Amino acid sequence: xxxxxxxxxxxxxxxxxxxxxxxxxxxxxxxxxxxxxxxxxxxxxxxxxxxxxxxxxxxxxxxxxxxxxxxxxxxxxxxxxxxxxxxxxxxxxxxxxxxxxxxxxxxxxxxxxxxxxxxxxxxxxxxxxxxxxxxxxxxxxxxxxxxxxxxxxxxxxxxxxxxxxxxxxxxxxxxxxxxxxxxxxxxxxxxxxxxxxxxxxxxxxxxxxxxxxxxxxxxxxxxxxxxxxxxxxxxxxxxxxxxxxxxxxxxxxxxxxxxxxxxxxxxxxxxxxxxxxxxxxxxxxxxxxxxxxxxxxxxxxxxxxxxxxxxxxxxxxxxxxxxxxxxxxxxxxxxxxxxxxxxxxxxxxxxxxxxxxxxxxxxxxxxxxxxxxxxxxxxxxxxxxxxxxxxxxxxxxxxxxxxxxxxxxxxxxxxxxxxxxxxxxxxxxxxxxxxxxxxxxxxxxxxxxxxxxxxxxxxxxxxxxxxxx
Ligand SMILES: [Zn+2]
Ligand SMILES: [Zn+2]
Numbered sequence: 001x002x003x004x005x006x007x008x009x010x011x012x013x014x015x016x017x018x019x020x021x022x023x024x025x026x027x028x029x030x031x032x033x034x035x036x037x038x039x040x041x042x043x044x045x046x047x048x049x050x051x052x053x054x055x056x057x058x059x060x061x062x063x064x065x066x067x068x069x070x071x072x073x074x075x076x077x078x079x080x081x082x083x084x085x086x087x088x089x090x091x092x093x094x095x096x097x098x099x100x101x102x103x104x105x106x107x108x109x110x111x112x113x114x115x116x117x118x119x120x121x122x123x124x125x126x127x128x129x130x131x132x133x134x135x136x137x138x139x140x141x142x143x144x145x146x147x148x149x150x151x152x153x154x155x156x157x158x159x160x161x162x163x164x165x166x167x168x169x170x171x172x173x174x175x176x177x178x179x180x181x182x183x184x185x186x187x188x189x190x191x192x193x194x195x196x197x198x199x200x201x202x203x204x205x206x207x208x209x210x211x212x213x214x215x216x217x218x219x220x221x222x223x224x225x226x227x228x229x230x231x232x233x234x235x236x237x238x239x240x241x242x243x244x245x246x247x248x249x250x251x252x253x254x255x256x257x258x259x260x261x262x263x264x265x266x267x268x269x270x271x272x273x274x275x276x277x278x279x280x281x282x283x284x285x286x287x288x289x290x291x292x293x294x295x296x297x298x299x300x301x302x303x304x305x306x307x308x309x310x311x312x313x314x315x316x317x318x319x320x321x322x323x324x325x326x327x328x329x330x331x332x333x334x335x336x337x338x339x340x341x342x343x344x345x346x347x348x349x350x351x352x353x354x355x356x357x358x359x360x361x362x363x364x365x366x367x368x369x370x371x372x373x374x375x376x377x378x379x380x381x382x383x384x385x386x387x388x389x390x391x392x393x394x395x396x397x398x399x400x401x402x403x404x405x406x407x408x409x410x411x412x413x414x415x416x417x418x419x420x421x422x423x424x425x426x427x428x429x430x431x432x433x434x435x436x437x438x439x440x441x442x443x444x445x446x447x448x449x450x451x452x453x454x455x456x457x458x459x460x461x462x463x464x465x466x467x468x469x
Contacts, residue, residue, distance in 0.1 A: 019137040027168075028134065028205070031095075035198040037190075045188050048195035051178070055093065055196055060204045061240040063091030064102075065267045069242070072154065073103045076255035077271055077283040088163050094204055096173045105141050110252060113216075113227035120212040123228065129213035130206075198263035207238040215245035222259065222294045222355050223250035238360065241265030247286075250293075259294070280295030294409065321413040335414030337428045343436035344409035351402035351442035353358035358395035358449035362456040406442050410435035 037043055067087035070076045079087075088099050096102055113119045119141050122129035140146045144164075154160040163170070175197045181194030219230030231251040236243025236258070244257040244265060258265030274280035334340035413435050414458055417428035 021135055021137055021142070025135050031198060032202055036201040037194045038199045043191050043194045045191040047185065048182070048188060048191035051192055051196035052200040056200045056204055057233055058090050059094040060207065061267055061270065062087055062097060064094045064208060064327060065242055067091045068099055068102045070267065071107065072099055072273070073106045074252050076253055077280045079280045083279060086157055086158065092163055092167045092170045093174055094208070095201060096208060098167040099160055100151040100154045101147050103154060104147035107150045108140060113229065117227050122213045122216045124215065126213050127397040129216065130209045166360065210235045211239050211242045211245060219246070221246045223247065225249045234266065241267045251286050251290045253284045255283045256286055259286055259291065267271055271361055295459060316399040334412050337413050337431060340409050340416060341431045341435050342414035344406050344413060344439060347402045347406035347409055348442040351399050351406055353443035353450040354395050354399035354402055355442070358399055358453055360396060361447070362452040395445065396450045398438045403439065403442040405447045406439040410439045
């Protein structure tokens with residue numbers, strides 16, 4: 001994979017800034033070697049194995065997944081401060097740097113996943129993402145003054161700063177305590193140390209590292225995110241639900257990473273349990289809007305994007321009604337029949353113009369569609385068609401809105417006419433009649449455009465518009 005010139009953007013290729021972190025190489029290497037003591041049956045004990053399994057969950061699930069990742073990095077739920085500190089302590093037992101550095105590196109990963117600043121993209125190589133990146137000093141990732149900028153929230157908390165600074169000492173003291181406790185329990189100090197600390201540590205490291213490597217390489221994707229993240233069941237199994245990594249990249253604030261029935265996420269179950277017992281609150285559910293983009297639910301990503309854009313356009317109010325037909329059209333009250341008539345004229349004109357535009361886009365779409373039938377493989381044609389669809393839909397909505405406005409204004413004119421004195425009555429009625437006729441025309445034009453557009457787009461995704469005037 002290194003031969004791919006695209007990868008030169010990634011962090012490993014900043015050779016001038018590359019510096020080997022010898023202390024990390026030594027620590028990780030030594031712990032791997034020491035874990036080999038487990039091959040000696042003399043160090044095996046059932047209590048040591050149980051302790052290893054328990055601490056695997058404590059450090060890995062409570063510490064890394066639940067605390068470092070979902071609580072500290074993404075704040076996907078809230079809990080008490082004392083609980084946060086306890087969980088952070090559990091995370092420190094996983095020996096994966098201090099909480100601030102962990103959070104900062106992970107936020108950098110999310111910011112530019114699989115692009116240059118991403119510290120651990122497997123697009124470099126699998127080994128780089130899995131372990132190699134830990135051994136190399138990279139911009140923003142290793143010096144406190146650099147990474148604290150990405151974890152300002154934690155930097156304000158002296159307890160978190162303490163954990164961040166002394167994580168290794170805390171880990172080593174804990175290992176010493178495990179040894180002592182084992183000795184006191186029945187001369188099992190070495191057994192507890194080997195299984196409860198060393199073997200557990202090595203297995204947990206690799207499970208965590210697989211989230212960085214495997215879940216950007218192998219698995220399926222629920223979402224078309226702009227990096228290569230995947231959902232991978234076997235990583236989810238070893239890493240407490242973290243394997244549903246594509247879901248997580250799509251919706252980072254969600255406390256749940258698993259979304260489909262088979263995407264089991266035990267960390268989320270634990271968060272829910274904490275919620276039930278009052279230990280967690282404000283638990284973020286997957287965003288409905290994001291879930292709507294899941295490929296197994298619907299593929300009409302462009303329609304959603306257009307409707308998003310329309311929702312965002314508040315200034316003109318022109319398109320605001322399109323996503324929710326139950327909201328009535330807000331039309332200002334005109335001070336006189338003549339002005340209402342003028343406004344109705346203008347709105348009707350706009351409606352007709354937008355309707356004409358919609359028809360034009362529909363015609364374009366039909367032309368592209370015919371062309372597409374000849375050369376089906378042409379991706380560009382499909383894109384053009386999609387674009388025409390978006391614009392056609394938008395124009396129809398504009399037409400509908402303007403037509404509705406025209407209708408409103410003409411009825412205002414009618415009101416004035418009804419209230420007018422006898423002398424003015426006749427001419428005002430004429431105004432009203434005329435504007436009503438214009439509005440009717442606009443409504444018809446918009447309806448025609450809507451029909452044309454839906455014919456043109458039959459079979460290409462679901463329409464975003466279901467409203468009629
Ligand atoms: Zn990722
Ligand atoms: Zn994350």
